[in-house]
Amino acid sequence: xxxxxxxxxxxxxxxxxxxxxxxxxxxxxxxxxxxxxxxxxxxxxxxxxxxxxxxxxxxxxxxxxxxxxxxxxxxxxxxxxxxxxxxxxxxxxxxxxxxxxxxxxxxxxxxxxxxxxxxxxxxxxxxxxxxxxxxxxxxxxxxxxxxxxxxxxxxxxxxxxxxxxxxxxxxxxxxxxxxxxxxxxxxxxxxxxxxxxxxxxxxxxxxxxxxxxxxxxxxxxxxxxxxxxxxxxxxxxxxxxxxxxxxxxxxxxxxxxxxxxxxxxxxxxxxxxxxxxxxxxxxxxxxxxxxxxxxxxxxxxxxxxxxxxxxxxxxxxxxxxxxxxxxxxxxxxxxxxxxxxxxxxxxxxxxxxxxxxxxxxxxxxxxxxxxxxxxxxxxxxxxxxxxxxxxxxxxxxxxxxxxxxxxxxxxxxxxxxxxxxxxxxxxxxxxxxxxxxxxxxxxxxxxxxxxxxxxxxxxxxxxxxxxxxxxxxxxxxxxxxxxxxxxxxxxxxxxxxxxxxxxxxxxxxxxxxxxxxxxxxxxxxxxxxxxxxxxxxxxxxxxxxxxxxxxxxxxxxxxxxxxxxxxxxxxxxxxxxxxxxxxxxxxxxxxxxxxxxxxx
Amino acid sequence: xxxxxxxxxxxxxxxxxxxxxxxxxxxxxxxxxxxxxxxxxxxxxxxxxxxxxxxxxxxxxxxxxxxxxxxxxxxxxxxxxxxxxxxxxxxxxxxxxxxxxxxxxxxxxxxxxxxxxxxxxxxxxxxxxxxxxxxxxxxxxxxxxxxxxxxxxxxxxxxxxxxxxxxxxxxxxxxxxxxxxxxxxxxxxxxxxxxxxxxxxxxxxxxxxxxxxxxxxxxxxxxxxxxxxxxxxxxxxxxxxxxxxxxxxxxxxxxxxxxxxxxxxxxxxxxxxxxxxxxxx
Ligand SMILES: Nc1ncnc2c1ncn2[C@@H]1O[C@H](COP(=O)(O)OP(=O)(O)OP(=O)(O)O)[C@@H](O)[C@H]1O
Ligand SMILES: [Mg+2]
Numbered sequence: 001x002x003x004x005x006x007x008x009x010x011x012x013x014x015x016x017x018x019x020x021x022x023x024x025x026x027x028x029x030x031x032x033x034x035x036x037x038x039x040x041x042x043x044x045x046x047x048x049x050x051x052x053x054x055x056x057x058x059x060x061x062x063x064x065x066x067x068x069x070x071x072x073x074x075x076x077x078x079x080x081x082x083x084x085x086x087x088x089x090x091x092x093x094x095x096x097x098x099x100x101x102x103x104x105x106x107x108x109x110x111x112x113x114x115x116x117x118x119x120x121x122x123x124x125x126x127x128x129x130x131x132x133x134x135x136x137x138x139x140x141x142x143x144x145x146x147x148x149x150x151x152x153x154x155x156x157x158x159x160x161x162x163x164x165x166x167x168x169x170x171x172x173x174x175x176x177x178x179x180x181x182x183x184x185x186x187x188x189x190x191x192x193x194x195x196x197x198x199x200x201x202x203x204x205x206x207x208x209x210x211x212x213x214x215x216x217x218x219x220x221x222x223x224x225x226x227x228x229x230x231x232x233x234x235x236x237x238x239x240x241x242x243x244x245x246x247x248x249x250x251x252x253x254x255x256x257x258x259x260x261x262x263x264x265x266x267x268x269x270x271x272x273x274x275x276x277x278x279x280x281x282x283x284x285x286x287x288x289x290x291x292x293x294x295x296x297x298x299x300x301x302x303x304x305x306x307x308x309x310x311x312x313x314x315x316x317x318x319x320x321x322x323x324x325x326x327x328x329x330x331x332x333x334x335x336x337x338x339x340x341x342x343x344x345x346x347x348x349x350x351x352x353x354x355x356x357x358x359x360x361x362x363x364x365x366x367x368x369x370x371x372x373x374x375x376x377x378x379x380x381x382x383x384x385x386x387x388x389x390x391x392x393x394x395x396x397x398x399x400x401x402x403x404x405x406x407x408x409x410x411x412x413x414x415x416x417x418x419x420x421x422x423x424x425x426x427x428x429x430x431x432x433x434x435x436x437x438x439x440x441x442x443x444x445x446x447x448x449x450x451x452x453x454x455x456x457x458x459x460x461x462x463x464x465x466x467x468x469x470x471x472x473x474x475x476x477x478x479x480x481x482x483x484x485x486x487x488x489x490x491x492x493x494x495x496x497x498x499x500x501x502x503x504x505x506x507x508x509x510x511x512x513x514x515x516x517x518x519x520x521x522x523x524x525x526x527x528x529x530x531x532x533x534x535x536x537x538x539x540x541x542x543x544x545x546x547x548x549x550x551x552x553x554x555x556x557x558x559x560x561x562x563x564x565x566x567x568x569x570x571x572x573x574x575x576x577x578x579x580x581x582x583x584x585x586x587x588x589x590x591x592x593x594x595x596x597x598x599x600x
Numbered sequence: 601x602x603x604x605x606x607x608x609x610x611x612x613x614x615x616x617x618x619x620x621x622x623x624x625x626x627x628x629x630x631x632x633x634x635x636x637x638x639x640x641x642x643x644x645x646x647x648x649x650x651x652x653x654x655x656x657x658x659x660x661x662x663x664x665x666x667x668x669x670x671x672x673x674x675x676x677x678x679x680x681x682x683x684x685x686x687x688x689x690x691x692x693x694x695x696x697x698x699x700x701x702x703x704x705x706x707x708x709x710x711x712x713x714x715x716x717x718x719x720x721x722x723x724x725x726x727x728x729x730x731x732x733x734x735x736x737x738x739x740x741x742x743x744x745x746x747x748x749x750x751x752x753x754x755x756x757x758x759x760x761x762x763x764x765x766x767x768x769x770x771x772x773x774x775x776x777x778x779x780x781x782x783x784x785x786x787x788x789x790x791x792x793x794x795x796x797x798x799x800x801x802x803x804x805x806x807x808x809x810x811x812x813x814x815x816x817x818x819x820x821x822x823x824x825x826x827x828x829x830x831x832x833x834x835x836x837x838x839x840x841x842x843x844x845x846x847x848x849x850x851x852x853x854x855x856x857x858x859x860x861x862x863x864x865x866x867x868x869x870x871x872x873x874x875x876x877x878x879x880x881x
């Protein structure tokens with residue numbers, strides 16, 4: 001603690017009268033005290049936040065407020081309240097001494113215009129200022145230099161100490177520069193540059209550091225992210241409900257020089273694009289590294305990390321955003337005999353949670369059906385009926401359904417929890433799947449759906465996201481019967497609307513025809529088209545456009561997209577994706593037969 | 601029957617809210633005032649005034665009044681205009697809904713928050729118990745303060761609402777984040793006792809040191825107990841942040857446990873988010 005006392009070395013002189021300031025300042029400097037001067041409370045606070053101050057000497061009236069207001073503020077600010085506050089007022093203001101002492105003033109000195117104000121002051125300062133932080137403090141501080149952030153009175157300026165000039169280079173960046181601070185380069189906290197000099201930065205942040213503490217500062221420059229080492233040289237916190245300001249001295253590295261040049265040369269451009277750009281770049285590495293780096297977000301407009309649950313900025317509020325809010329409300333809740341432990345993700349039909357079965361004491365996945373669907377009575381009936389059927393069969397490649405329930409309007413089912421990813425993840429990550437492995441998966445799914453179709457069940461939403469691969473490498477088809485049967489009207493919805501993904505929808509489902517396994521065959525063909533080609537069979541900017549293509553546009557043969565594939569495989573998928581159900585394979589066994597020829 | 605408190609609700613909002621909850625629940629209305637008592641309510645519904653700063657202040661005060669209890673605060677925007685909800689969420693609102701949102705959505709979201717929270721799983725107790733025990737023990741030995749563990753709830757993110765918080769990033773075999781968060785007065789009282797000083801002498805710097813020390817000790821002592829378990833983590837340097845309302849990155853697919861402790865009539869919270877690496881290496 002004594003270290004910080006030593007650093008409080010200035011006398012801060014606050015008075016409205018510039019002439020008076022000059023006179024007093026001169027004599028204090030002459031007596032060897034370093035002095036800072038201000039005429040208003042605001043500039044005084046500025047100085048306090050940039051310098052170590054050992055004593056405040058203040059008039060009762062300031063340019064922008066009264067000395068009492070200033071005193072009150074100081075006494076309510078934890079880091080500042082220990083600084084002795086001395087009133088130095090003309091004789092006619094004497095009446096308020098009682099008030100001043102009541103508020104915590106250390107002294108109340110009265111002068112008459114003729115009594116030689118400086119002399120009165122000098123005598124009393126020697127008493128007020130503890131020797132340790134008085135003259136002794138000055139000589140103990142040669143390395144720290146003689147900081148002054150406002151122009152000193154003219155007299156003092158005539159012989160400025162050498163270190164003083166560097167302060168004049170302090171620049172306020174022309175754009176908001178968001179940075180991140182860390183003690184350990186694991187946890188990063190946001191901050192904003194208030195000003196910058198070659199020696200360091202003044203940063204606004206909620207990180208409350210400590211004098212001398214080492215800090216990493218992460219900048220995002222156009223050429224990439226750059227981390228600079230620094231030490232905290234001063235801290236100020238005005239109010240514990242606000243963020244703090246810290247001044248840091250940076251290591252003089254090449255990275256720092258580059259950063260300094262970048263920040264200093266920022267232009268005040270067409271506001272939005274210029275300000276947005278750097279902060280978006282700051283966000284990107286964070287999003288990627290969210291698992292490694294913990295970040296704190298304050299009330300700034302940072303983008304939310306990839307986690308949809310955190311994504312409050314997904315305004316304007318779409319239906320999807322409201323659905324997500326609904327799922328968010330259920331985290332940490334108990335639904336029937338299940339505990340919703342954490343959120344996994346959401347699709348068009350509902351949201352999936354990692355859950356815990358309280359009775360059987362095992363992990364489960366809980367799928368909460370979207371309230372838009374669950375409030376349709378016919379959907380609920382259909383869903384319950386199908387789930388009942390699916391829950392009856394056990395198949396190694398089908399995620400088993402354990403239970404269906406409705407609690408307080410929340411319709412959900414519990415199913416086998418699969419630790420792993422989906423086929424959609426694998427497609428995104430191209431290198432993970434070679435053709436042989438792809439074919440093997442293809443056949444496995446055909447066998448699984450063959451088994452299902454024999455029970456007269458249509459999946460209706462076959463797509464890469466509904467085929468999962470667990471950590472043992474076993475394929476699991478999920479979400480049987482969750483998809484809503486298309487009635488031909490819901491199609492106007494957005495991609496994530498009421499229907500399964502339009503990218504894999506069969507023409508018959510688009511037309512609202514009664515569905516049988518041939519619709520699933522089309523979607524399965526589209527799914528593996530995506531797996532092998534890397535792109536879905538039809539794409540478009542609008543749902544309508546994609547659906548139209550499913551109905552009317554000729555399929556680009558798979559082989560054209562990926563020439564290394566055999567034309568037989570291309571033909572099989574082409575046949576699966578015939579526009580008319582009667583032109584497709586009529587059952588899975590015939591697909592399996594054709595595929596088997598390929599692998600032998 | 602659920603008890604719900606509507607604050608600053610205009611007749612329009614009152615009508616909607618009463619409609620949403622029907623006759624089953626007990627909805628009371630009150631004007632906002634300092635020192636508002638929230639005990640016994642399962643949900644607070646606040647209508648958003650025009651001045652953002654003022655609303656943020658109100659939310660902060662309501663969060664204080666909650667005293668770390670997990671009471672959802674739903675902010676209702678009755679105006680036509682869409683507003684970004686982030687400032688309110690960070691200040692402590694649980695969710696921001698708009699009157700222009702479809703009513704079924706609002707009803708489901710509010711009902712979701714009214715569903716009772718879950719108890720910890722046994723496997724969660726396995727790692728929460730040492731944290732609870734050590735937190736009590738450390739404050740007892742370092743500050744001679746008697747701390748009682750009150751309860752735990754699970755949150756979907758790490759949001760802290762205290763005035764001063766110590767954060768420790770956990771890495772290594774298990775990773776995650778640990779946050780202890782206090783209101784200023786309690787922090788001051790505890791730090792004063794730790795340092796053997798008068799409360800009046802405690803400044804921000806001492807608070808920083810004290811809170812760092814507390815989170816350091818809690819993580820350090822608990823770390824030792826986890827050696828040889830999947831929860832074994834390494835600690836780094838603690839960070840101390842000031843000001844209420846921070847949202848901290850957390851690990852996806854991992855639950856965030858909020859442990860509430862009581863010191864006399866005051867409370868503080870310890871957020872534990874820890875994820876064992878699936879493969880022990
Ligand atoms: N049984 C399960 N076990 C583990 N994770 C699952 C399980 N089912 C789904 N998931 C995960 O939850 C996420 C969301 O699934 P969800 O089914 O809601 O979305 P979707 O498949 O994209 O759309 P749809 O609603 O059309 O099925 C999936 O990406 C998947 O990673
Ligand atoms: Mg799915």
